[in-house]
Amino acid sequence: MKIRVDLNLAVNDNGYGILIDSGIISGGYNKETAAVLSSAGLNLKGKILVVTSKTVEGLYGNAVSSFLKNYGADDFDVMVLPDGESTKSLKYLSDIHDRLVENRLERSDFIIALGGGVIGDIAGFAAATYLRGINFIQVPTTLLADVDSSVGGKTGIDHPEGKNLIGAFYQPKAVLIDVGLLKTLDKRELTNGFAEVIKYGAVLDAGFFAYLESGYAKVLSYDEGALTYIIERSCGIKAEVVREDEKEAGLRSVLNFGHSLGHAIETLYNYEIIKHGEAIAIGMVFAAALSKKIGLCSEETVKRIRNLIKNSGLPTDIPDFTPEQYINAMKLDKKVSEKQIKFVLVKDIGKYEFKKLDFDFILGFLNENRKLA
Ligand SMILES: NC(=O)c1ccc[n+]([C@@H]2O[C@H](COP(=O)([O-])OP(=O)(O)OC[C@H]3O[C@@H](n4cnc5c(N)ncnc54)[C@H](O)[C@@H]3O)[C@@H](O)[C@H]2O)c1
Known part of the structure; x- marks a missing residue:
């Protein structure tokens, strides 16, 4: 291919x-x-x-x-x-x-x-x-x-x-x-990479997401045909996005779905213990729950994202740092202002929306939702 x-x-x-x-x-x-x-x-x-x-x-x-x-x-x-x-x-x-x-x-x-x-x-x-x-x-x-x-x-x-x-x-x-x-x-590394694959389906390709829901076990048992398919589809999606926006002036930031909280988790763990894919898996569940909170997507969408992540053996629960620690870690991100952060949210499986959210709102939501599993 x-x-x-x-x-x-x-x-x-x-x-x-x-x-x-x-x-x-x-x-x-x-x-x-x-x-x-x-x-x-x-x-x-x-x-x-x-x-x-x-x-x-x-x-x-x-x-x-x-x-x-x-x-x-x-x-x-x-x-x-x-x-x-x-x-x-x-x-x-x-x-x-x-x-x-x-x-x-x-x-x-x-x-x-x-x-x-x-x-x-x-x-x-x-x-x-x-x-x-x-x-x-x-x-x-x-x-x-x-x-x-x-x-x-x-x-x-x-x-x-x-x-x-x-x-x-x-x-x-x-x-x-x-x-x-x-x-x-090793299996943990394979699963780690799979989180990025889920990301492409979740915000850019509903058909691919549905394939992952039925085929994740095959992929994670190293089936070469299934691996080849998901790699082709993921590269195809990424290539299309990069072709449109090589230097992340707009569209390319859709690939940051799950990364706002994910990066904060990695920072708080000092880039040890948790892997990048694992952190963004938690971040994707969080971003989906936030999307539902502001009325952008249905509970069914959140459930499908959470279930696929969980079934793949990736974590979904927000680690035990305080909401304030998360907000401070997110504020270190180069792309945020003092009061707001641009989040990649999900409208439906395969459909995204960018939205600026107030840190105060995210803080309140973190306080309500420590456990998302
Ligand atoms: N440039 C980008 O767009 C981009 C995107 C995402 C992540 N990254 C970066 O990628 C890095 C993480 O990459 P990674 O997850 O591949 O980790 P990694 O490069 O550290 O590899 C993980 C481990 O797997 C081992 N390994 C590699 N191939 C193997 C194989 N075939 N068989 C057995 N062991 C093998 C490596 O030696 C290493 O110990 C981070 O630094 C992150 O910032 C970059």
Whole structure:
């Protein structure tokens, strides 16, 4: 399955292909992959830096070396970074820059980001900043990276004062999603990525949401057909949104459904204990309940969102911080004013609405609704 993200930019042609299949990396030479690499204009005879993490290198390092040789590349180096969010730092960014300089990569050379969202974000940002931008491709290996972080061009690192504070919009030249790589991903990581999949259905595609309601167990038992389908649909939806609004001037913020409270939860946990998908799962239930409170959607809509999240094994209850702590954490968000926050709400399954809500109102609602399950 091939999807193309065409970005309507005045100066550059920033469009790129997303190839989704099983065996892209580990299944030997394939004409379709060769076509995507060739239409991306990548110089496989030049130098390549593969950036990956320890776990992924252990599992797929050899497969990626064979993959590169199969497509005619022989001048590549593999840089292995530690696993975990703390890798998205200035220190490791600088280490990648050092390696690029040492290896003398030029503008016509490229980086491969092989890993989850952490690797995709930092390697993409290294590509954006080295020589004012060299080519890179995304080879995501977690469900979250397959359906979300590898598509859309948000790259960056964290700052001690907050997540993703330093970064750039910088699009890859191609995204190669090998669904077969998910078989080694642990169940909690798979479920974590599934939260973002639910998000697409909940606010943008009612038919897809209905599929998830009946098919979630298949997906979460690593069924390759079901995984391929949900990845295709999620990338298709994200590609459409990014095509309309690459730099989040409007429509793209619909993808923040569940993220207002979700980010606050992650902040209060100091980005430990809870995973991003788990936090936004709680945030989606909260946003749906808020939508019902202001008369935007029915109880049935809230129930369907809550049930799918719960059935998937994702959390729905708001963790035990005080409502005031949540409000203060939400106020740290760059996109809020002193009194109000722009929320993505749900009108019906597959339909969203943006609304500015007063913090006082949210505080009252949090006080009434600590338990949403
Ligand atoms: N750029 C964006 O648009 C965007 C969107 C959402 C999230 N993100 C970012 O993504 C990051 C989270 O990404 P993530 O959830 O993929 O976490 P992650 O990159 O930390 O990966 C999770 C764990 O899974 C391991 N792993 C990866 N692939 C594996 C495989 N195939 N088999 C076994 N283990 C494997 C990794 O080594 C790691 O330990 C966050 O930093 C977040 O800010 C970015």
